Amino acid sequence: MKIVGIEAINVFGGTVYLDVEKLAKHRGLDMSRISNLLMKEKTVALPFEDPITFGVNAAKPLIDSLSDEEKDRIEMVITCTESSFDFGKSMSTYCHDLLGLNRNCRLFELKNACYSGVAGIQMAVNMVLSQVSPGAKVLVIATDISRFMVEEGGDALTADWSFAEPSNGAGAVAMLISDQPKIAQIDVGANGYYGYEVMDTCRPSPDADAGDSDLSLLSYLDCCENAFLEYCKRVEGVKFDETFDYIAYHTPFGGMVKGAHRNMMRKLLKAKPDVIEADFSLRVLPGLDYCQRVGNIMGATAALALTSTIENGDFEHPKRIGVFSYGSGCCSEFFSLVVTKEGQQKLRALNINDKLDARHELSMEEYDGILTGSTALKFGTRNTVLDEDFIPEARETLGQPTLFLKQIKEFHREYVWLG
């Protein structure tokens, strides 16, 4: 039996957020353009939050719900990210330690921009399917935070800031992949992947993004079509409108997904605008909810859209979800899984919505205080103690134990659980 899938999944959307409309007004941006982004809120990472705190806060509830025997079967921890703070040491080592996992465990990190999370899922799926260690579980932690400094010098690779700032967020999705797919069962072998070299968006220096947003958008659209067409070659009788009850797209911003879905519907089905609009509301919108509240969390975004779909969809009967992931540079994949009512109930028990509601709303003054740099944690920081009094509301706002970065001693990061 080839059974594999997501045993448990959780989202951590941070402790503070920004209202995107207020941000746009504050920046004096064109409001009609901003409404086309289809974004509502974005999570902001505070100086004492890093990809480890986001990742471990996402994984902790999943690990706590396991028995000791089950926990000991986690034999691989993969961190999936483009926000790591060390070129050599993998963040999975910190996560493994903070979660108290068994030492007979593979620890490593994966990178390919926003594709990293799905790359991690697929590695985990293959580990389970290979049966080299029957019953083993894999913890996949996709975690990313936005960088705030724009790369200076040169025009070609300057990020379109008015798009990027309102849409780039911070967050993590943790997933337990095993032969007990309590949340979602993966369709084995149903994968269409498509990649090639393109210089669209990237992180060529330690603390900044660079990119050509037009090129990235076009590459995303090319990949979406080609990954899906490859999926169709490998799975018999696929129909874009009938095979998938929902589609969870990687969501740089909501408007992008709307455009991509419109393109797919038009190209594959010659659908008319009113049909496309209705189909978008029915099959895509459920997945957009969390993305509109957390922002683009790069490697974790496709999993965020998937989680949002499971949370908001109708699963009275088992339903198939198509997932599309695109990572700049680039690599993409279209794959699918099946979710049941029990899976949705198990996810809903984590109360992800309540956690998002409990975040502290940043004022523009507080937000600009984070950007202007004196508190920002630069890549390569050797020694520092984080300021506990900076936006103290964040530290207890969730009403649950939350991990924060306490200090860095000789490059080693030390964390503390609060609340």
Add this chain to the structure above:
Amino acid sequence: MTMEKKEIFDAVVQNTTEVLPSLTAHEINSSDALKDLGANSMDRSEIVMMTLESLSLNVPLVELAGATNIGELVDLLYEKQ
């Protein structure tokens, strides 16, 4: 049979006004940049995709990303047909 540049240009203009109806009464020239006409990056990709479709062309979108104005886009489409 290869298309003339005029035919391609007309298709770009028609799709531009379809995406941005406010430009219907506006004269669009080869030297105009879609961005300056008010098209954001989603609008621009939409115009390119609709143009490919209306001309029955199948060209990877990323190969059309370099155009800085409508004339250059028409040239690229002309070369790739």
